[in-house]
Amino acid sequence: MRTLWDHRYAQRTQRMGSSAIRELLKLTEQPEIISFAGGLPAPDVFPIEEVSQACERVLAESGAQALQYGTTEGFQPLREMIARRSMRYGLEITEENVLITSGSQQALDLLGRIFINRGDHILVENPTYLGAIQAWNAVGAEFVPVAVDHDGMVTDALEEAMRTGPKFIYVLPNFQNPTGVTLSLERRKRLVEIADRHGVPIVEDDPYGQLRFEGEHLPTVVRLDNEHRCNGDPCYRGNVIYLSTFSKTLSPGLRLAWVVAPPEVIRKLVQAKQGADLHTATFNQMIAFEVAREGFLDRHVRLIREVYRERRNVMLQAMEETFPQAVQWTRPQGGLFLWATLPEGMKSADVLQDAIAEKVAFVPGSPFFSKGGGENTMRLNFSNATPAKIREGMARLGRVLQRRMSG
Amino acid sequence: MRTLWDHRYAQRTQRMGSSAIRELLKLTEQPEIISFAGGLPAPDVFPIEEVSQACERVLAESGAQALQYGTTEGFQPLREMIARRSMRYGLEITEENVLITSGSQQALDLLGRIFINRGDHILVENPTYLGAIQAWNAVGAEFVPVAVDHDGMVTDALEEAMRTGPKFIYVLPNFQNPTGVTLSLERRKRLVEIADRHGVPIVEDDPYGQLRFEGEHLPTVVRLDNEHRCNGDPCYRGNVIYLSTFSKTLSPGLRLAWVVAPPEVIRKLVQAKQGADLHTATFNQMIAFEVAREGFLDRHVRLIREVYRERRNVMLQAMEETFPQAVQWTRPQGGLFLWATLPEGMKSADVLQDAIAEKVAFVPGSPFFSKGGGENTMRLNFSNATPAKIREGMARLGRVLQRRMSG
Numbered sequence: 001m002r003t004l005w006d007h008r009y010a011q012r013t014q015r016m017g018s019s020a021i022r023e024l025l026k027l028t029e030q031p032e033i034i035s036f037a038g039g040l041p042a043p044d045v046f047p048i049e050e051v052s053q054a055c056e057r058v059l060a061e062s063g064a065q066a067l068q069y070g071t072t073e074g075f076q077p078l079r080e081m082i083a084r085r086s087m088r089y090g091l092e093i094t095e096e097n098v099l100i101t102s103g104s105q106q107a108l109d110l111l112g113r114i115f116i117n118r119g120d121h122i123l124v125e126n127p128t129y130l131g132a133i134q135a136w137n138a139v140g141a142e143f144v145p146v147a148v149d150h151d152g153m154v155t156d157a158l159e160e161a162m163r164t165g166p167k168f169i170y171v172l173p174n175f176q177n178p179t180g181v182t183l184s185l186e187r188r189k190r191l192v193e194i195a196d197r198h199g200v201p202i203v204e205d206d207p208y209g210q211l212r213f214e215g216e217h218l219p220t221v222v223r224l225d226n227e228h229r230c231n232g233d234p235c236y237r238g239n240v241i242y243l244s245t246f247s248k249t250l251s252p253g254l255r256l257a258w259v260v261a262p263p264e265v266i267r268k269l270v271q272a273k274q275g276a277d278l279h280t281a282t283f284n285q286m287i288a289f290e291v292a293r294e295g296f297l298d299r300h301v302r303l304i305r306e307v308y309r310e311r312r313n314v315m316l317q318a319m320e321e322t323f324p325q326a327v328q329w330t331r332p333q334g335g336l337f338l339w340a341t342l343p344e345g346m347k348s349a350d351v352l353q354d355a356i357a358e359k360v361a362f363v364p365g366s367p368f369f370s371k372g373g374g375e376n377t378m379r380l381n382f383s384n385a386t387p388a389k390i391r392e393g394m395a396r397l398g399r400v401l402q403r404r405m406s407g
Numbered sequence: 408m409r410t411l412w413d414h415r416y417a418q419r420t421q422r423m424g425s426s427a428i429r430e431l432l433k434l435t436e437q438p439e440i441i442s443f444a445g446g447l448p449a450p451d452v453f454p455i456e457e458v459s460q461a462c463e464r465v466l467a468e469s470g471a472q473a474l475q476y477g478t479t480e481g482f483q484p485l486r487e488m489i490a491r492r493s494m495r496y497g498l499e500i501t502e503e504n505v506l507i508t509s510g511s512q513q514a515l516d517l518l519g520r521i522f523i524n525r526g527d528h529i530l531v532e533n534p535t536y537l538g539a540i541q542a543w544n545a546v547g548a549e550f551v552p553v554a555v556d557h558d559g560m561v562t563d564a565l566e567e568a569m570r571t572g573p574k575f576i577y578v579l580p581n582f583q584n585p586t587g588v589t590l591s592l593e594r595r596k597r598l599v600e601i602a603d604r605h606g607v608p609i610v611e612d613d614p615y616g617q618l619r620f621e622g623e624h625l626p627t628v629v630r631l632d633n634e635h636r637c638n639g640d641p642c643y644r645g646n647v648i649y650l651s652t653f654s655k656t657l658s659p660g661l662r663l664a665w666v667v668a669p670p671e672v673i674r675k676l677v678q679a680k681q682g683a684d685l686h687t688a689t690f691n692q693m694i695a696f697e698v699a700r701e702g703f704l705d706r707h708v709r710l711i712r713e714v715y716r717e718r719r720n721v722m723l724q725a726m727e728e729t730f731p732q733a734v735q736w737t738r739p740q741g742g743l744f745l746w747a748t749l750p751e752g753m754k755s756a757d758v759l760q761d762a763i764a765e766k767v768a769f770v771p772g773s774p775f776f777s778k779g780g781g782e783n784t785m786r787l788n789f790s791n792a793t794p795a796k797i798r799e800g801m802a803r804l805g806r807v808l809q810r811r812m813s814g
Contacts, residue, residue, distance in 0.1 A: 003644070008522055008608070052470075
């Protein structure tokens with residue numbers, strides 16, 4: 001049915017991207033399908049009991065505040081707690097450096113609104129997080145992709161990319177979505193050095209940093225940037241905006257994340273957020289504060305790491321056993337995803353068609369490439385399904401690939 | 408401290424509006440101030456017990472779902488419930504016509520993103536809701552203000568305003584924010600007739616419609632638009648997008664509202680929302696569904712109406728007793744706000760300075776005028792403070808005004 005709205009869409013609406021893969025992914029939501037497509041945490045480890053107790057306490061003690069409008073900046077005690085905990089990571093900040101957002105997606109969206117003019121160059125890993133591409137496409141960003149290998153963004157390629165005069169560099173250093181790779185310490189230092197020399201700021205997106213289940217924790221880019229200038233003392237010089245979230249440690253369904261930025265940037269983000277959704281749900285912020293403040297989350301993260309390590313191991317083993325030799329994949333030391341590369345010329349979107357018929361699903365990799373390419377890649381999530389489901393699903397996917405590649 | 412971000416703000420960031428009044432309003436947050444400045448519901452009537460029970464039930468029965476990522480469209484049972492209830496108001500819709508948003512502010516923001524190109528004309532009441540001005544300024548809207556009197560938007564002025572070729576008309580027909588006035592039935596019909604003749608669609612924002620505590624309920628604009636074409640049968644022809652919210656009936660701190668629109672518009676809004684915040688908190692949607700589904704909200708709204716009627720009465724009586732004769736004000740039949748007009752040439756921002764010194768606050772009216780003006784107006788909220796506080800606050804404000812006007 002035609003309505004008066006039909007011919008009234010804004011130009012930017014055309015840039016919101018095609019939905020071919022989105023339509024395909026809808027098919028993966030059928031209950032009998034084993035899906036490695038989403039980016040869902042394991043529901044088995046959601047702290048339901050702790051959240052339930054927190055709800056009861058928050059409503060009993062501060063119900064009127066929890067259900068009322070709140071400030072755009074966020075619930076003050078939660079902001080203070082985040083600032084305090086950032087000291088652990090060598091960041092000397094106060095609550096004035098912290099904005100609570102409705103998930104990290106909103107942080108990306110607000111950053112796009114306040115910084116990106118149409119045509120601005122943004123340096124991104126190739127591939128990079130799809131949500132950033134979506135959010136910044138809407139404001140007309142021109143992406144400059146920088147290659148990624150097993151040690152993360154190839155910093156040797158960065159110098160050349162800097163010639164485009166980028167507004168900022170966007171990087172996911174830990175267990176990157178979608179590839180699962182981690183930026184090496186050497187490259188982190190090199191990234192900070194190059195960015196500093198060119199005077200280009202960085203947005204560091206770190207949703208998975210705490211979920212390292214193997215190897216040694218590496219310092220964040222924001223910390224290295226400070227050390228670069230502060231001789232190793234805790235400080236925050238403000239040229240790296242740092243994003244993190246409660247979605248992977250507490251619950252994604254509460255929609256809670258945060259931005260660390262210079263106070264002036266926070267003020268602009270607050271103005272943008274005021275027009276976007278006024279503020280993030282007060283109740284949810286109070287729940288997160290209540291759950292986190294006694295140190296429960298620190299203990300809980302250790303449990304999540306155990307569970308995810310096992311699932312990654314099961315997935316890797318299943319791949320060894322069932323995938324054709326010509327397929328390659330990453331071996332993440334944390335996070336939620338791994339990344340497989342099919343032989344050149346083979347299309348993962350075609351494989352997905354076959355896979356859905358076999359009741360197994362994944363995400364084709366090409367949407368994660370901001371300028372196209374990657375048709376032979378695929379992202380596999382190992383956090384959501386149980387080990388038994390992972391084994392069964394990977395066996396199905398192995399059969400599909402074997403058939404495709406022998407056919 | 409200067410950072411690399413300082414000179415990198417996007418052009419649209421300049422359009423985000425000045426913060427002079429925002430700074431002034433921060434002063435009103437001191438605890439000893441009696442504030443009529445905000446738009447806060449009465450915390451006394453928040454259904455804390457019912458929300459607490461709902462949390463317990465949702466987490467016990469569907470905790471893993473409540474804490475997990477959800478679909479961008481919203482929690483399916485909640486969308487279905489909203490669609491079903493819309494039948495009461497003569498709207499025949501399904502869940503495909505409903506999108507759950509993170510408060511109505513997000514609905515305004517998403518509508519701006521998908522429909523407004525820079526320079527597009529948007530017809531608005533003069534004054535109109537500040538949040539719409541903020542959200543649509545960010546995408547470069549050019550507002551065309553249409554006068555408002557005691558019967559709402561002056562539809563006789565509409566025909567002339569239509570000559571600007573507006574993209575859509577934005578109207579708050581019930582107990583409008585900020586003036587508290589209601590669009591008369593006759594004018595509603597006239598609005599629908601003029602809009603239809605010119606082929607211009609309407610966005611109807613109705614956060615307060617259920618909070619009528621006096622007089623007869625009037626049909627929504629969306630319903631009249633349908634009757635205009637459907638001969639009185641329930642239908643939805645899609646030219647009016649209708650916005651409503653749980654903020655004023657359940658709790659603003661949960662950040663839950665909804666849009667009713669044609670399915671194609673919903674699809675575009677979903678794409679925009681995906682980039683903005685992925686989805687609205689699953690947990691909160693399940694709580695609202697749980698609280699609303701047994702009919703509790705219908706009963707609860709009757710209590711809210713009683714409380715607000717008394718508070719409005721107390722405020723009106725205090726104004727009669729303490730305000731200088733030269734001040735005029737509206738007499739809302741519902742909602743949260745009333746509107747006072749000072750003598751020409753007197754500035755309400757100056758009055759606010761004095762008022763803060765006397766520990767009472769309100770919002771100066773001028774920011775609600777999209778093209779300036781209204782320096783002698785003020786918005787007063789009567790829902791938030793108790794009757795005793797309202798009496799005391801209005802006595803203080805009366806003294807401030809008497810002094811100003813005799814001085």
